[in-house]
Amino acid sequence: MNSRRATIADVAREAGVSPSTASVVFSGKTPVSDATRARVLDAAAALGYTGPDPLAASLRRGRSGIVGVLQRGPLGIAFTDPVQRTTMDGLADAVASVDASLLLLRPVPGGPAGDSGTAPGPATGAATLATVPLDAAVLIGTIPEAAADVAALRARGVPVVVIEGDAGEGVPRIGLDxxxxxxxxxxxxxxxxxxxxxxxxxxxxxxxxxxxxxxxxxxxxxxxxxxxxxxxxxxxxxxxxxxxxxxxxxxxxxxxxxxxxxxxxxxxxxxxxxxxxxxxxxxxxxxxxxxxxxxxxTMVQPAVEKGRAAGAAVVAMLLGEQPASVTFTSVFRAGNTTGPVPESRGVSPR
Missing domain, CATH: 3.40.50.2300 (Response regulator)
Structure with missing residues (x-):
């Protein structure tokens, strides 16, 4: 039984078109006729071809298309916490301009690098900052142990951006007041x-x-x-x-x-x-x-703008530029949950 993965050349041959025509059907970068698109897609379905090999594509581009996000604590926070979720939305929007996607990562307890996430946990083979192919990394906040993460990334030549933290000299910071x-x-x-x-x-x-x-x-x-x-x-x-x-x-x-x-x-x-x-x-x-x-x-913080700024910094670094750090300002909003101190408990408001 032949288990060889079908290639775009096989699809082109089956559809009776050139490999370049078959390729643009999947990339969407050049218009093709509906009839040609249908022939190529039908041929791909018959051969079990689901699209270009992402590894081969990343080798051609010289990039993985992955931006790692180091999320301390449970990864679910990125989806359940409204500030984190909105920040991630802004980040994802910004890196989409370079065809990149986000990969959530967290430290692996018990690894050789302690809680830094720089090595797989024992017997788990877990993806970490040291093992995943990354174009760039974004740290959400930092704690002292993050120094090991940053050192591992920089040793690999991976650009690093930090949101609401300080990862050391040369690492762009996206801050909030x-x-x-x-x-x-x-x-x-x-x-x-x-x-x-x-x-x-x-x-x-x-x-x-x-x-x-x-x-x-x-x-x-x-x-x-x-x-x-x-x-x-x-x-x-x-x-x-x-x-x-x-x-x-x-x-x-x-x-x-x-x-x-x-x-x-x-x-x-x-x-x-x-x-x-x-x-x-x-x-x-x-x-x-x-x-x-x-x-x-409350104080209203620009969460989506923080994410977009981090993404813009990632894009700039991938283009060989050194982005400046940015600090955003929150805006006071008076609601109905604060009022004068009860007269029996305090002094008159000034």
């Missing part, structure tokens, strides 16, 4: 007269967590911080219960809108009205299902 934006929210709350404030933070290892915490503590240096495990309404509810069990702050600064929505549920569960008894502010400016009649006071 997390510190200043969170300080803006905190100052808004202080102007309303609040002094007894709690902070509900994102996962402790994320760069943005520390940036936003620093911004809040510029205004409320002694505010207690309550850490969550993920940006979700359920986590906001769980930690919100801890906040209200520990005391009765008049305001809560949550580091994401999803967390803020959960904190509001926890406040209602504790018999507190929002914003009458407790003000709640979020961060991100994303739609949150089921939040009505509330509209969060």
């Amino acid at each position: 997390n510190h200043d934006a969170e300080r803006c929210l905190a100052e808004h709350v202080r102007r309303l007269g609040h002094t007894d404030v709690a902070i509900v933070t994102l996962r402790s290892e994320l760069n943005v967590t520390h940036d936003r915490l620093g911004g809040a503590r510029d205004v409320f240096p002694d505010a207690p911080a309550f850490a969550t495990l993920a940006s979700s309404i359920d986590e906001g509810l769980r930690v919100g219960r801890q906040v209200f069990a520990a005391g009765r702050p008049t305001a809560v600064l949550a580091q994401s809108d999803l967390l803020a929505a959960g904190v509001i549920r926890a406040a209602e569960e504790a018999g507190l009205s929002v914003p009458g008894d407790v003000s709640v502010a979020g961060f991100d400016g994303v739609p949150v299902d089921g939040l009505a009649p509330y509209e969060l006071t």
